[in-house]
Amino acid sequence: MLPSIDWSFIEPLEGFETTGYVPVSGGAPLGMSGVTIGSGVDLGHWTVEQLRRRRVPQHIIDAVGPYLGIRGWPALQLARDRPLILSPDDARMLTDCIRGDIVDAVKSRYDSAAKAAGSLRWNALPEPCRTVVTSVAFQYGPALSSRTPNFWRQVTDGRWAEAHANLMNFGDAYETRRRKEADHLAPVLVP
Numbered sequence: 197m198l199p200s201i202d203w204s205f206i207e208p209l210e211g212f213e214t215t216g217y218v219p220v221s222g223g224a225p226l227g228m229s230g231v232t233i234g235s236g237v238d239l240g241h242w243t244v245e246q247l248r249r250r251r252v253p254q255h256i257i258d259a260v261g262p263y264l265g266i267r268g269w270p271a272l273q274l275a276r277d278r279p280l281i282l283s284p285d286d287a288r289m290l291t292d293c294i295r296g297d298i299v300d301a302v303k304s305r306y307d308s309a310a311k312a313a314g315s316l317r318w319n320a321l322p323e324p325c326r327t328v329v330t331s332v333a334f335q336y337g338p339a340l341s342s343r344t345p346n347f348w349r350q351v352t353d354g355r356w357a358e359a360h361a362n363l364m365n366f367g368d369a370y371e372t373r374r375r376k377e378a379d380h381l382a383p384v385l386v387p
Contacts, residue, residue: 201299202327205380206334209373210236214287216263216280218272221369230271231263231280234291236334239280240267242294250293256286299330301338309341309352316354322384325356328363328377335370357385 216231216239230240242264247257259282266274282290303318306329310317318326329340329351336343347366350359363378 200323200326201295201330202323202380203295205327205376206331207235209331209376210334212287212291214282214284216275216282218275220272225268225272226369228267230265230267231275233260233280233282234287234294237290237294239263240265240271241337246297247293250297252290252293253286256282256290259286260290295334298334298338302330302333302340305338305341306352309348310354313353315352324381324384325351328359328381331373331377331380335373356381360385 212235213233216233218231219226219229228240230238232238239260240263244257244261244264247260247264260280262278263271263274263280306318332344332347333340340348347359347362350356350362360378360381363374363381366374368374
């Protein structure tokens, strides 16, 4: 069983949608986003085989299949031309299957980096620390060492006050989310 992650904190940040959408800013797709559904499941970053390994039911794989691996402008056009709609139960099932994969990947990468730095391992971290790292990874993907290198070094080195300050001035398009993550992390900081 995985150590606790506060999904009741993360899910409102991600939202929960049963109609696929591509995150946009000024009408343009954000980064290399694909069609997103459920609670932040970006289908552009998944393949049929990966979904099968996560035990996503075949009828859901069939429904999302045309959207897998498609990112950016092609994903936005596909979402407009052929809207993806899942039942609430199917969107929840897909989300639940994907969450485990992301947490497993983050935990593995975190433990490798923390071991090298002599820091606490994932399972020993307080829940707010695991939750905030997972929240950032749910948005940026589990390869945080390349996507958010400063934040990654701070958390894997155990420099949580610096990670908190970083979240307060992260410099991405998600200032509100980053500040909520910082607020969630604040109770574990040593004064």
